[in-house]
Amino acid sequence: MTALSLRDVHAGYAGKPVLHGVSLPDVTPGQILALTGPNAAGKSTVLKAIGGFLPVRGTIMLGPDDITRLKPFQRAGKISYMPQALPRGVGLNVFESVLAALRIAGKHGATISGLSLERQAAALIENLDLGDIALSNIDTLSGGQKQMAALAQALVGNPSVLLLDEPTSALDLRHQDEFMRVIRSVAASGTIVVVVLHELALAARMSDRIAVLSKGRIVAEGLPVEVLSRDILADVWGIDAEVTVNARGSLLIDVLGPSRNVIKKEIE
Numbered sequence: 001m002t003a004l005s006l007r008d009v010h011a012g013y014a015g016k017p018v019l020h021g022v023s024l025p026d027v028t029p030g031q032i033l034a035l036t037g038p039n040a041a042g043k044s045t046v047l048k049a050i051g052g053f054l055p056v057r058g059t060i061m062l063g064p065d066d067i068t069r070l071k072p073f074q075r076a077g078k079i080s081y082m083p084q085a086l087p088r089g090v091g092l093n094v095f096e097s098v099l100a101a102l103r104i105a106g107k108h109g110a111t112i113s114g115l116s117l118e119r120q121a122a123a124l125i126e127n128l129d130l131g132d133i134a135l136s137n138i139d140t141l142s143g144g145q146k147q148m149a150a151l152a153q154a155l156v157g158n159p160s161v162l163l164l165d166e167p168t169s170a171l172d173l174r175h176q177d178e179f180m181r182v183i184r185s186v187a188a189s190g191t192i193v194v195v196v197l198h199e200l201a202l203a204a205r206m207s208d209r210i211a212v213l214s215k216g217r218i219v220a221e222g223l224p225v226e227v228l229s230r231d232i233l234a235d236v237w238g239i240d241a242e243v244t245v246n247a248r249g250s251l252l253i254d255v256l257g258p259s260r261n262v263i264k265k266e267i268e
C-alpha cells in the first residue's frame with residue numbers, strides 16, 4: 001500500500017533547526033491525519049518538509065519512493081499543498097486559476113481524466129459550489145472564498161497526498177462543514193490527507209488520527225479521543241479544559257482557563 005511515513009525527520013530554516021526527529025506512523029490512502037499543536041511548534045514546517053520545500057534529514061517515504069529524493073516535478077505529480085498564506089496578486093479569476101493548475105498538473109504527469117481541461121475546471125468549481133465566484137478575480141475574494149478557491153486548485157490532478165495548512169481558518173461554520181465533506185470524499189477516493197488545524201474539536205471531527213507537535217517533536221499520536229485529553233491540553237497548550245464526548249460521539253472541549261502549571265510558573 002502507498003502509505004506516507006516520516007522517520008526521524010529534521011528540518012528547519014537557515015541556521016534555525018525546527019523539527020527535531022519527527023516520526024509518524026504510516027498514513028494510508030483514505031486516511032486523514034490532523035496535525036495540531038501550539039503556535040510555532042513546527043506544524044507548517046512538517047508540511048513544507050513533506051512537500052519538498054525544505055532540505056530534510058531523515059526519511060519521508062511515499063510507498064516505495066523516498067520523496068526527499070524525487071525531482072520537484074515528480075513530487076509535484078504526487079503531492080498537492082495548500083499553504084497557510086495564500087498568494088496575492090494572482091491576477092486570475094477562480095476558473096482561470098483552476099485551469100492553470102490543471103495545465104501544470106498535466107505537465108507534471110498527474111492523472112487527468114479524458115474530459116477537456118475547461119470541463120474539468122468547471123466540474124471542480126461546481127463540485128465545490130463556487131459557481132457564483134468562478135469569474136471573480138481571486139484578489140477580490142473574501143478570506144473564506146479564497147480558501148475554497150485554493151482548495152479547488154489543490155484538488156486538481158487527483159494528488160496521492162493532499163497537504164492542507166489551516167485550510168478552514170477563514171471559513172464560516174457552513175463552509176467548514178462543506179470543506180470537511182469534500183475532504184472526507186477526497187480521502188475516500190484514496191488520497192492521503194495531512195491537515196494542520198488549530199481548532200481541536202474540528203480536528204477531532206475531521207480526522208481519523210491526530211498527531212500533536214510541540215517544540216518540533218511529536219508528543220502524542222492516535223485516535224482523537226485518545227489524544228485530546230485534559231493532561232495533553234494542560235501539558236502542551238498550558239490550558240485547563242474539560243474534555244467530554246457527547247451522545248453523538250463528538251468531542252467537546254470546554255476551556256476553563258490557564259493550567260495550574262502556567263499559573264505556578266507565573267507566580268514563581
Ligand SMILES: Nc1ncnc2c1ncn2[C@@H]1O[C@H](COP(=O)(O)OP(=O)(O)OP(=O)(O)O)[C@@H](O)[C@H]1O
Nearest residue numbers: 013014016018037038039040041042043044045046
Ligand atoms: N521562512 C522561515 N524562516 C525562518 N524561520 C521560520 C520560517 N518559517 C517559520 N519559521 C520558524 O519556524 C518555527 C516553526 O514555524 P511553523 O510555521 O512551522 O510553526 P506552526 O506550528 O505552523 O505555527 P502556527 O501555528 O503559528 O502557524 C517558528 O519559530 C518560526 O518562526
